[in-house]
Amino acid sequence: MINVFFAAAPARWPIYEDALRKAFAEAGLTVDLSLDHAPDQVDYIIYAPNSGVTDFTPFTRAKAVLNLWAGVENVVHDETLNIPLARMVETGLTDGMVEWVTAHVLRHHIGIDTNLRRQDGVWRQEVPPLAKDRRVTILGLGELGAACAKMLVQLKFDVRGWSRSAKSIEGVHCFSGDELDQALTGTDILVLLLPLTPATEDILNADRIALLAKGAVVLNPGRGALIDDDALLAALDSGHLKHATLDVFRTEPLPADHPYWSHPKVTVTPHVASETRAETSSQTIAENIRRAEAGLPLLHIVDRDRAY
Ligand code: NAP
Numbered sequence: 001m002i003n004v005f006f007a008a009a010p011a012r013w014p015i016y017e018d019a020l021r022k023a024f025a026e027a028g029l030t031v032d033l034s035l036d037h038a039p040d041q042v043d044y045i046i047y048a049p050n051s052g053v054t055d056f057t058p059f060t061r062a063k064a065v066l067n068l069w070a071g072v073e074n075v076v077h078d079e080t081l082n083i084p085l086a087r088m089v090e091t092g093l094t095d096g097m098v099e100w101v102t103a104h105v106l107r108h109h110i111g112i113d114t115n116l117r118r119q120d121g122v123w124r125q126e127v128p129p130l131a132k133d134r135r136v137t138i139l140g141l142g143e144l145g146a147a148c149a150k151m152l153v154q155l156k157f158d159v160r161g162w163s164r165s166a167k168s169i170e171g172v173h174c175f176s177g178d179e180l181d182q183a184l185t186g187t188d189i190l191v192l193l194l195p196l197t198p199a200t201e202d203i204l205n206a207d208r209i210a211l212l213a214k215g216a217v218v219l220n221p222g223r224g225a226l227i228d229d230d231a232l233l234a235a236l237d238s239g240h241l242k243h244a245t246l247d248v249f250r251t252e253p254l255p256a257d258h259p260y261w262s263h264p265k266v267t268v269t270p271h272v273a274s275e276t277r278a279e280t281s282s283q284t285i286a287e288n289i290r291r292a293e294a295g296l297p298l299l300h301i302v303d304r305d306r307a308y
Contacts, residue, residue, distance in 0.1 A: 001030055002289065005037045005059075008048035008068055016278045020046075023282035027290045044289055049074035056080040063292055066285050067302075068276050070144065071223060073196040076307045085302045090284045092277025094147045097193075100221055100273040101148040104245050105157070105189055108217040109134050131157040135213070137183055139203070140193035140222065141167045141174065144274070148191060160187070164306075184211040189219065195308035196223035206231035215242045221273035224249035229260075236265045247273040 006013060006020070013035060024031040039058035047053065048068040056065070057080045064084045067075065072087050107113065110128050118124070136152050138145045141163040152159045153171035161169065162183040166176040175183035180203075184190070190212060194200045204218070205228040212218075218241060220227060229250070235241040245267040246260060252271055260266045288298050302308060 001032050002293065003037050003041050003043045004031050004033045004289070005039075005042040005045050005062075006033060006035050007045050007051040007053045009050045010035070012048065012068075016046075016282065019278040019282040020285065023286035024289070026283075027286040029286060029289055029293070031289070044292070046285060047075065054078075054080075056082070059083075064288070064298055066288055068281065070276075071195055072302050072308060073223065076302055076304060084298055085304070086288055086298050086300045087302050087308075088276050088281055088284065089143050089300045090276065090281040092280040093274050094143055096274030096277070097144045097221060098147050098151050100247070100269075101191055101193075101219065102151050102155070104219050105136055105152060105191070106155075108189055108243060108245075109157075131155050134158060134188050135160065135186055136189045136191065137161065137187040138191045138193055139180075139183070139226075140195070141169065141172075142193070142195075145191070145193035148193065181208070181211055184208055187212045187216055189217045192218070192220045192222040192226050194222050194226055196225050197307035199307075201225050202228045204228065204232070206234065209235045209241065212241070214240055216240075217242055218244040218246075220244070221247040224252070233259060233263065236263065241265070243267070245269065247271055 006016065017033070020033055024033065040060045042059050042062050045059060045062055045065045046068060047065045056078065062083055064086060065081060067085060067087045070088050070093060072085065075081065075085065109131060135158045137160040138149050139162050141149060141161040145161060146169055149159050149161050149169055149172045159171065160173045160175065160183050161167065162175045162180055164176065167174045192204065194203065203226050209231055218232065232244055236244060243265050247269045248271055254260060254268060260268055292298055
């Protein structure tokens with residue numbers, strides 16, 4: 001019997017319980033899945049940062065922590081965690097992010113707001129450029145960034161991307177490492193899909209915003225602290241940036257008096273760009289437990305030094 005502890009917000013239990021049991025059965029695993037195993041009896045921890053678990057020391061026989069979220073910034077620096085940590089990669093999460101990014105890129109590319117706003121009886125024929133003439137740059141070409149880049153290539157956007165290691169993605173002009181400024185220069189629509197790490201915090205600062213094309217749009221479904229908020233607000237106010245659509249924030253929920261809520265050039269979405277889906281993520285979790293039990297390396301292991 002494998003003891004699996006579901007350490008996520010209690011409201012998630014009814015959403016996940018059946019999906020996890022089904023996935024374990026399909027993977028041929030005999031699992032006792034529970035919200036309240038004794039810590040020293042737990043083999044695997046399904047974890048979300050809002051679970052209340054902050055000390056992994058009592059989980060003396062646990063073999064791995066399986067994060068329910070793609071982002072691990074809340075757990076990766078935990079010094080009580082000395083077993084492998086896997087982040088979440090699953091098709092539901094990826095598909096949701098592709099939909100959110102594509103929708104918001106198209107909103108700004110076509111200028112949907114302009115016509116929604118101007119129902120004033122005046123016939124203005126302002127035709128947007130084609131996608132091939134709109135440069136979209138994605139910072140982060142991992143699971144989510146690469147999937148979004150591929151969709152935007154399908155739509156024929158001029159797609160650029162930047163990652164730590166060099167990549168090759170058909171139709172995408174890929175930059176890496178110290179080529180960030182080249183990737184940003186002349187960008188019309190910037191998408192942030194980097195993890196939050198010591199190396200990426202405040203990565204979008206005033207100097208880098210200045211490299212974007214005048215009238216550029218910033219989309220941030222990554223993490224709030226990737227952006228220097230004061231620099232972003234200044235660039236929106238000066239007119240260098242046309243709009244920012246922000247899904248993630250340094251403080252969440254975003255405080256009701258935060259300037260982003262009332263800024264005319266900011267769209268706030270409440271961390272809904274994408275969510276881990278119970279059915280598909282349960283398959284990822286079951287597969288990782290199956291692999292660990294078979295002595296195989298886990299999938300999607302977090303590099304603790306890189307912090308993602
Ligand atoms: P991932 O597969 O780990 O990809 C991360 C990408 O960022 C990789 O391409 C990586 O480069 C690059 N990167 C990391 N540090 C870098 C650095 N210092 N310089 C240059 N590139 C760097 O992560 P993912 O699954 O795509 O998720 C990305 C982030 O999306 C998550 O960490 C999370 O914060 C966010 N997210 C948000 C939502 C939401 O609803 N808003 C939902 C899910 C995830 P390499 O490829 O070279 O490693």
